Amino acid sequence: MALSRLSKPLLYVLLIALCLFFLMPIYVMLVTSLKPLDQVTLSEMWKLPTVLDFSSYSTAFEKLLPNLLNSFYLVIPATVISALLGSLNGYVLSKWKFKGADILFTLILFGMFIPYQSILIPMIQFLRDVGLYNTIPGLVFVHVVYGIPITTLMFRNFYASIPDEMIESAKIDGAGFLRIFRYIILPLSITGFVVVAIWQFTNIWNEFLFAVTITTSEQQPIMVALQNLSGSQIVQWNVQMAGALLAALPTLLVYIFLGKYFVKGLLAGSVKG
């Protein structure tokens, strides 16, 4: 028992150190973003700003606003379409199992393990051919394509928890494929849609590789613009950090207010079917 009495404070010290390790970068970002540039020096590093200076936020906001809007134009349709497709696939693959359904599902899952980089060049070539290169719709399309495996997986696991008896009795009452989907599955899917939408929103908002290779200048989503913010001679760290916070704000807010669903999505996506 002596051991556990000793280990308790030790445990708390460890947990506090851990919190510091995980939260310190956020603190650094926040503190730096609120300082004027001449206070961003080594000796002032830790200190809270003497006066709250929001000028870096207005500079960053001004520069990033068009890209911030681009990101919304990208994320909203991409999330909706990939969620709908995922729901349809999940419904068929969990409630209308046919011969080969499981093989098909495994094949779709396989898509999650393919590193995107390897299909990037043919993808860009295709987008050029159809005139969608360097456009937001092109980027929406790419995200729908690569969102399918995860949304299908999440919905399939979600629908697996809807009892088959419900479907059976609806069938006996004469409801068909579409009616069951419309009147039984969809009304029960609201949580599923929230979970998948949050997941997709966060991932697409944060995505960088496709964004940086498929769009240039005016079409760029926020993350690419943020990365380009450091382009000038002197790096204005305060503006940089303010921009980083602005760019991270939508997903941070989603996490703070709907974190429960985010965690649900994570678990639904990690449990292999």
Added chain:
Amino acid sequence: MGTTARLKGFIILALLPTLLIYTFFVIVPIFWSAYYGFFDWSGMGDAKFTGLANYIEVIKDEIFWRSLKNNFIIIAASVFGQVPIALVLALLLMKNSFVNRFVRSAVFMPMVLSTVVVGLIWGYMYHPQIGVVNYVLKSLGLESLTRAWLSDPKINMFSVSIPIIWNYIGPYLIIFIAALQNIPSEINDAAKLEGAVGFKKLYYVTLPMIWNTVKVVIVLCIAGSLKAFDQVFVMTGGGPAQSTELLATYMYNNTFEVYRYGYGSAISTMIVIVSMILILISQILMKRKNQ
């Protein structure tokens, strides 16, 4: 019988968009990429067929092997960093107390941050003159330990690994906690009766119960690290002198910086091959351990 035919029609119709998209934009491009690898091509204009030249060049390319090695460092850092830390934390934070929930949220939070934001913050913290890391070392009197974290080729691969570990411990922690909470309480009670406590219980009861989850996490970890690109791209761009080049950044630099699309495609194909081999090996190893 009319109804079953109708039903079949619906099933096909529902899956068709996915099947088409998936075949033409995920499966076919892998082969398309391999095919582009046979050409000398700048992305625009005519491509010249050069046979295996690109592939031979890749195999002889020192920087390709260095990138591969760096990728393995990231994989090792993830598998041996993220997985054990996440597991230990999950054991510590398993109970749903207020403090635990707070710590869990803190650990999980980086997960929702964009990798670009993560790269920027850590790039700033590693800054040799105004970075927090060197500042902390100095104020602790460890002046001799201060480094140019991202530009010293001896250590910069390890410097870039830390933000990646920091970024992704959260999800694994959550997965482990869910698995631990799913262990039936009867089993824990039985273990207690048998006198299994502490490490003994961990080794003989807890770990075997969640072993399947551990396997899934390791596979996810390997697959995730093969995709690593963003943080390194933002922090170092693969430099200096290509010392932090990863397969993905190397492919990016060849394709979009020097416009060697054919060579980039050949590297892409190598990435697919390496990934498939690794995933396969990890699956086989896991199966054997299970028996």
